Amino acid sequence: MNYNTQPIPGKPVRGSKTGQPIMVIFDLLGRNWSMGIIWHLNNGPSTFRKLQEYCENISPTTLNKRIKELTNANLIMKTLDGYTLTEQGEELFNVISPLGKWAKKWAAKNYNLK
């Protein structure tokens, strides 16, 4: 089956023929670097090159794709200071943010690291 490059609620995405919002988000955030980008932008605006640097191995091709997708989804936007989270992007960050704390606990328990 052919999925849109841009996952859109109400349209077929990976995991849901009817485009259930949660599956759309999974498709969107599940792509390489999506969450990393949002995570990083929470520290403040960032340029294209800074994002590249942060996401150690991201290629400009992929970064550009992710930027377009996240922009279309109204999660990030371009400003004079560089790319930033939109209001909705910040909301999303807050929703996934507890993951950081949990990840540390999980790593400590299973891999004896903090």
Next chain:
Amino acid sequence: MNYNTQPIPGKPVRGSKTGQPIMVIFDLLGRNWSMGIIWHLNNGPSTFRKLQEYCENISPTTLNKRIKELTNANLIMKTLDGYTLTEQGEELFNVISPLGKWAKKWAAKNYNLK
């Protein structure tokens, strides 16, 4: 660079040369279907074939990879009833679970869907 198939805290993963737990989780959950599998298993144990069915287009190859990765990460396990979330897997579900509610709001606001 060569990353392990299995992302492990403290070892290089995509996004972090030192294997920061949050990046390890991003790497793990960012792979195709990882979150979908966890999401589905929260409804109860499931067999390999049921999971395949749920994840509409997943190939057995990929499902098997995801199962191994998530099992190694102590997030799911195999029981007589099929695959289930471990205690830590349930914890993770609870952490990402607010995403479902947020996704609906997001879809409603941006795409006029519920």
Next chain:
DNA sequence: CATATCGCTACAATTAAAGTAGCAATGTTA
């Protein structure tokens, strides 16, 4: 004017995922 930075695009190489077939093990039914 020379140099640097930035936001990309193009394109080839590599890796991941999908799609399909099928097999061994176990369970179920007649």
Next chain:
DNA sequence: TAACATTGCTACTTTAATTGTAGCGATATG
């Protein structure tokens, strides 16, 4: 107990996503 069904895969080919590298045009900056 022979026949059939289901489950959990593996093997293999095809297709799609990501990486890696080079570099260009636009806008600063010295």
